[in-house]
Amino acid sequence: MGTHMARGAILLLAALILIYSSAVLAEQKVEKVIKGLDDVHILKSREDSHKVLLEACKACHPDADYKFWMLVFGKGEPRIEAITESGSPQKASSDEDATAGERRPTRIGTWDYANSHDYFQCEFCHSSKPNLDNKNPMFTMPPSDLCALCHTGKNVLHLYEAGGQGQTVELAKLLKHGLPTDDGKVVCLTCHQTHNALYSTRPGYIKAEIEERSVNPHGGKLYCLLCHEGKLDDASKVSFRKQNDFIALCTACHNMQETESEHHQVGVQPGEDTWKVGFSGFPLQAGSLSCVTCHDEPCQLPRGRSNPNFLRGGPYSSDSEFCFRCHAEDKTEALNPHKQISGLGMIKKETCTICHSAVPDKGTGLTPRTALREETNPLCQKCHMDEVLHPVVNHLVSLPSEMTAMKLAYEEKHKVVLPLEGNSVITCTTCHNPHDKGVLKGDMGVGAGEIQGLRLPDFREICAPCHGRQ
Structure with missing residues (x-):
């Protein structure tokens, strides 16, 4: 992509933070706030994800006033400014028409439908300036x-x-x-x-x-x-x-x-209290629960409002009524795999085997026999399926070597553990400790039992080991 960036069409999303007084950030002429860049259009970002970035930035700069912007710049490039009713793009008639502070809608409707592509330069996507009559423009990829x-x-x-x-x-x-x-x-x-x-x-x-x-x-x-x-x-x-x-x-x-995260875990076998599930119209798959254990959808029928979730035997007056088809009413509390310590301070071993193949030994730790039932991320996502408040950036990636070294130095200095898997791959448990307080000792126990199980004491600090200060 680097060679294409050199062609003059570059989009920087939320990568630039401009800290100026409110007088400088006047909405009408924001394109003039950066000196030395003559052909720059600056748009104020409306992305909700920047609320997360704001918290992260304030970890080191708590008193700064942040504004997030996106820049589009390209010397002398034509800009697509409007779309006709027939769907054909039209160039801006003048530089004044293309001013970022004077945006206009690109289709019949209101500003609520403004296109996020309005201010892309053509060559961000195309390998050459497209001819507006060309039905098959060339793409950079x-x-x-x-x-x-x-x-x-x-x-x-x-x-x-x-x-x-x-x-x-x-x-x-x-x-x-x-x-x-x-x-x-x-x-x-x-x-x-x-x-x-x-x-x-x-x-x-x-x-x-x-x-x-x-x-x-x-x-x-x-x-x-x-x-x-x-x-x-x-x-x-x-x-x-x-x-x-x-x-x-x-x-x-x-x-x-x-x-939704309230969905039942699948791939597990019925327990002593729910053994009847396979004999009461709730079929199992190879002896374990699957999606169709609870849901049955007759093909070619309207979705309908009476039983929109296709629950077997439905409709039901409440979720609890459906759950009690298999679960006893006197044992209504769900088994939370993260609540691993009893009221007497003892480890509830039955919670261990929800994630582990067998109960790990405190002396030897994890072994092939007691390893996780499957890879970390898919295992976590069986319950945590709709974490909409989680940062939208995908962090479940392999960590670059320089960031790995930075993380190791942070761990050594602050006596914490941020475990990776395989080829320095970040997983859910890199940032979140899935155990209850008291199950693990020492560095591995840091964050256990805390809100969201964060291995570091503050959400804003969680970025620092890989991205920031030591």
Whole structure:
């Protein structure tokens, strides 16, 4: 991407913090506050994610007045400023029209639908200045990869991704509605347009939604192949994707972005108090709970309001009524795997095996026999599926060597442990201690039992080991 940046079209999102007096930050002429950069357009950021960044910055600069901006600059580049009713982009008629302080909507509607792409230079996405009559402009990289530069992490899992390999949508129906594909593959630009408003979808997408009744695979006829494979004309021979693994099939869509944290953990076997589950109309998968243990969705039926969550045997007057189909009413408190110490100060060993294959020995620690049931992040996400307040930046990545060295120095100085996995990979437990206070001793016990289990005493400090001061 570096070579493309050199072409003069660079977008810096929330990377620049301007600290000036309120008089300098006047809304009308904000493009003049940076001296020495003549061809710069500055827009005030409205991103909610910057509230998180603000807290992090104040860890070291508590008294500073921060304003977050995004810059777009490119010497002499034409700027797309408006979209006609036909969908054709038009250049700004003059430099004055292109002033950042005088934004105008790019489609019929209100400012609430302002496009986040309004102030991109053309060459941020295109390898050369596009001809407005050219129907096939060249891109700096595959369009979906371009989208992923900014649209990462949450809220980008779509139905076309969920099925994995193979056809998940009846392509003929997409083409019928004028929705293009990339060599038969559904991509971002199949449904979305990039030159009009935020989240803008192609006109054909709306037509497909109306005609097919729903873009929800449970209620329409467009996405049958998302869950099923083979021919669907014989109900007795219907098969499912993912080798009939319903957990893998359902969680392809209903993942941490889509599913509420109150959902029951799957992949576990019924206990002594819930043994009857498999004999009372709640089927198990290889002896363990799966999504379809609780949910049953008859295909081709409207979603309906009487039982919108497709609970077996529903509708129910309350969630508790449904839970009591398997759980005894006199034992209504859910087993929290993080509450590991009893009222007498003893470790409740039954909580250990929710995450571990066996109860770890305090003397030897983790062994292959007592290791986690699966990798850390998927294990955590079985319960923590909708942590919408978590920073939107994806931190579950491999830590660069220089940051790893910085983290090790921080750990040594402050007597804490921020564990990584494999090739210096950050996991949920790098920042969060999943244990109750008193289970582990020494450095490994720091943060246990605290709010959110943070291994450092303050949220604003959690960034410091890898990104900041020692």
